[in-house]
Amino acid sequence: MEMSVGKIVGQMGEGEWGQVHNFGDLVVVISFAGGAEAGREALTRIRELQHGEGLEKAVTAVMGEFGAEVGVVAVVATRVFVAGKLKTWVRRNGGKQGWLANQGVLVSNIEDGLTLTMGNERFWGCVPEGMVRTMTDAEELGAVVHGGERGRGAVGAIIKFKLQITNINSNLNDKIQIQKPERTQWWGGVRMPSIKYQVPRTPKIKPIWAGVGFLVLFAILVGGGAMWKKEIERRRSGIDEKIETIKQKFDEAKGLAGLNPVRSRELLDEVQSGISELRGIKGIAEIENEIEGVREEAMGVRRPEAEELVDLGLVRDGMTGEKMVMAEGSLRILADEGRVVEVGLKSGNGKVVAQVSEGKLYVLGNQVQIPIDKGWKEIKDTETWAGNIYLLDTDEIWVYRSNEKKDEWLDEKQDLGKSMAIDGSIWILKCPISNVQCSILKFTRGVKEMEMEIEGGDVIYTSDETDKLYVLGEGKVMVYKKTGEYESQYIFDQAKEATGMIADEQNEKLYLLSGAKIWEIGL
Structure with a gap:
């Protein structure tokens, strides 16, 4: 099963904060009157309480503590769970779609093509029902949100599920082999005299390549172990989460470059700081290649011909x-x-x-x-x-x-x-x-x-x-x-x-x- 998350974050006013965060098995859509530091604390709180007290209590606690609009989508085995107070539009494979009637309920089993569009009040204030019926692309809805003043403070996400179907070979002859009973001949019970003889064998020569092969195998095992250890350390250090945060801030900065260049430049400074911290880590090369172009747009740089x-x-x-x-x-x-x-x-x-x-x-x-x-x-x-x-x-x-x-x-x-x-x-x-x-x-x-x-x-x-x-x-x-x-x-x-x-x-x-x-x- 594959889950893709399209993030839509509108321009934030002074003192406002909003984000769509993907933990892998949990997607959080959140907005409230507070700064980035409080936002990170709220996300951490949801994650901690989810494992300790359950998802619904985690969302309720964060809504009360931070005064936030919160909606979450969690994947549990083959089911998807929705919690929070954000309106959610559900589209199923085959064209059936509509509003999720009750929050905090299981949305049946995960189906191929299942799409959930979740957003806060300001998001649905600029995205009408007729539009969400026909649009399932985050870039399209993002253009609507960023295209006017009504999109200020809007936060939403489009979450799509795709099942991986494995082809099953129905050729039974490849799976079942029928063994015929051996027929016993009349002479099968007659003991024949045995004649022992020995054919001279050429002595085997062990090639030197066997030793070389062993060394190569040993090197692969040692290198693989080191890579696995490095991957474990990477996960424990929260690098993947940092990369996800950098990507989200960069996407937001690109969207705001022409609408709110001051905020875009602030985000780009945060992204640059994050890139410097993770220098040499895979996953940020594309951002490193793009950031200067986005910064020029946010800086209002023009290169005229004199x-x-x-x-x-x-x-x-x-x-x-x-x-x-x-x-x-x-x-x-x-x-x-x-x-x-x-x-x-x-x-x-x-x-x-x-x-x-x-x-x-x-x-x-x-x-x-x-x-x-x-x-x-x-x-x-x-x-x-x-x-x-x-x-x-x-x-x-x-x-x-x-x-x-x-x-x-x-x-x-x-x-x-x-x-x-x-x-x-x-x-x-x-x-x-x-x-x-x-x-x-x-x-x-x-x-x-x-x-x-x-x-x-x-x-x-x-x-x-x-x-x-x-x-x-x-x-x-x-x-x-x-x-x-x-x-x-x-x-x-x-x-x-x-x-x-x-x-x-x-x-x-x-x-x-x-x-x-x-x-x-x-x-």
Whole structure:
């Protein structure tokens, strides 16, 4: 007899937990308001009480202790037992099907093709009776559960039984052999004189291969014993159960990658931890091959093809850009040798529009030049907002409300970063140790309001017309919500050498300045 279990677990809300666990002879469908640790405890409790007090008492106890919705299907010899309070749909071979009338009863003998579909209240809330009549595949019902908000918190299982039928050879002649009685001849009772003679025999020579064969047999027996011992140790250590848990979490992570990427990433971290613990154990190779692809989906990784918008080398031979801003439907680039270039977004044509004077700092946003001030330490970045000019220094943000008079903007001096963006608040990218360990600081009216750690970066971008934060660095553009949560990332070759970035969410475009070229990708 073979039993297959198809698992269907919907997206879980905050503080919710659900799972379908297969012990081999016992399938548990469970959900409740609690975390994974409490879930593992509930599963262990069911298993322990099953052997001590019986299945019905085990389920009743766990329902009371954890406030859980629980349903179980147990195989006992050639019978199947259902317990718990979950609704169960029974399909028998031949098309007969319907709801199981009473829980906690034996469902007769196991038949070939017997199928049980069990689920919690939310599962049956999004899977109508007409659908379960025609669908017996877990992937099909899983698509229904994951396809909408109604599937949140749904947990169900499809359990199928298949009997192995052995062909019986009905050829009686192969089984019965009739022996005929021997006929005794008349001379059978006459004693004949015996003549003894001996035929010389060739002496037997024992080949050396006999010894070799014995050694091979001995090695096989010893190796087989070691393998059997290893298998026994494997079972005792709970490795099979750990592998089953890893597989279930991985299946859940795949299903949630596009629906709840945060939860999917959490599950993938747990799966990766489990794989590291069981490194070299059979049964997880397929997951090891797939996990990076699923992680990329859950991380929102996109690999777009960048298109060249303009080559500054065509404006002036050998010209390269250092910084870029957007203004009035065009891009302004501060290039080498103090030249300022303007590029039309529609035409892609560029031209030199200004030259930075010696001893002056050019602000691209409003195209003004500020005299170098001895009070500056090291200006890392410049931005404009509401007609004012903001300069990012090592420990201060200077604000110019006119071209020559500066004021301290921060309420207190502190270590700052290397890149700045303004949307009403000021966002600063700070990497005190290296580009790998960075943080984003948010200041409002001179006071630090928020700090969040990120992977790394060189340039930060946002504006009052964008809903998100964009961080360029390490060959990719990371996207964050302004509340601090990671959202997605763009990976493409042109980002590796880029020094400037602008995100135009309204037109779904991202522009990157990399050396002499400006690249464009779709958001």
